[in-house]
Amino acid sequence: MVSTATRIGDFQFDNCLMNAAGVFCxxxxxxxxxxxxxxxxxxxxxATLEARAGNPEPRYVNTDLGSINSMGLPNxxxxxxLDYVIEEQNRIGSKPHVLSLVGMSPDETHTILKKVQASDYQGLVELNLSCPNVPGKPQIAYDFETTDTILKEVFSYYTKPLGIKLPPYFDIVHFDQAAAIFNKYPLVFVNCVNSIGNGLVIEDETVVIKPKNGFGGLGGDYIKPTALANVHAFYKRLNPSIQIIGTGGVKTGRDAFEHILCGASMVQLGTVLQKEGTEAFERITKxxxxxxxxKGYETLDDFRGKLHYID
Structure with missing residues (x-):
């Protein structure tokens, strides 16, 4: 009997597939x-501390090879x-869930996490470190000193299960440097990856999205090789207690298989879910x-992380 069940930390999941933050949520x-x-x-x-309308439309466009977006954190x-996930965790038959959060400043990040810490929510939290916070500064996760400082401060008070959403890294030394920081803290998971930032898609002579003069994050087929590389790089570098959620370019069962082969414990669907709807979960699972x-594999553990290299 083939099973796609998995676990993240102490949480058991009947299936390894879920949505990516930003889609159907x-x-x-x-x-x-x-x-x-x-x-x-x-x-x-x-979620940010207060509701946000996000960037002006059009801010998301499907393309032949995926998608481009500059959403501006509408939520x-x-x-x-927080109220909804607490309601859900108390509902009989409910699945474990992930609450995604981001602060628009370090202070707001701490305000948000302290509120979750004081709440009745007992599920997983994903802190998004792949959004720009300060004009003129890179995404937090590209600023290793700031990342280290924020995680150190967060874990001085936050005791519930916490993971982080990461942007893609492109240099081997950055994998090394980032993993050295993450391994210092009791993270439950890292999520690899958010969209590849600041792509540009053009139709005829015009950009296809309005914000940032058309610059936006790429998803879908464009990013699968980068996502797989990030999943595998961190699988090889992180403490075994830090699991990996693979996100990026998954539209078939083969894509999900490759994420798990690279080391992912769960796999998220983004662009394909936007295009196809929730029926994609059943199709890709099958x-x-x-x-x-x-291949004779009964569980994900039979092949997770067992990527073959060429001698």
Whole structure:
């Protein structure tokens, strides 16, 4: 019997597939659709302390090879999502969930996490370190000194299960430097990767999205090789207690298989979910199970991280 069940920290999931933050997660209704699908879990829209309208439209466009977006963190605010995940965790038959958060400043990050720490929520939290916070500064996770400082401060008071959402890294030394920082802290997971930032898609003679003169994050086929590289690089470098969620370019069971082969414990769907809807979870799960059966794998542990190299 082929099983796609998995675990992150102390949490058990019947299926390794879930949505990526930003897709099918803005409203309770969308989250409920993911909950009732074949997905093993849902992650909420990345919440800021207060609700945000986000960037002007058009800010998301599907392309032949994926998508481009500059959303600007539209969300309904921390309380909306925190209240919902607390309600859900108390519902009989509910799946474990992930609450995604980001502060617009370090102080706001601490305000948000202290509120979650004081709440009744007992599930996983994903702190998004792949959003720019300060004009003229890079994304937090590209600033290793700031990343180290924030994690040190967070873990001085935060005791619940916490993971981080990462941007893609492109240099081997950056994998080494980032992993050295992450290994200092009791992180439950890292999520690799957020979109590749500041791509540009043009139709005829015009950019396709309005914010930032058309510059936006790339998702879909564009980013799968980069996502796989980040998953595997961190799988090889992080403490075994820090698990990996693979995100980027998953639209088939084969794509999910490759993320797990590179070391992912769970796999998130983004662009394909936006294009196809929640039916994608069942389709990709069946495709993954077929591949596993053909190869004689009964569980994800049979092949997770066992990527072959050429001698």
């Amino acid at each position: 803005m409203t309770r209704e969308e989250l409920a659709q993911v909950e009732s699908s074949a997905a093993g879990s849902f992650v909420t829209k990345t 309904k605010g921390l309380d909306y999502y 495709e993954l199970q077929t591949i596993m059966a053909e």
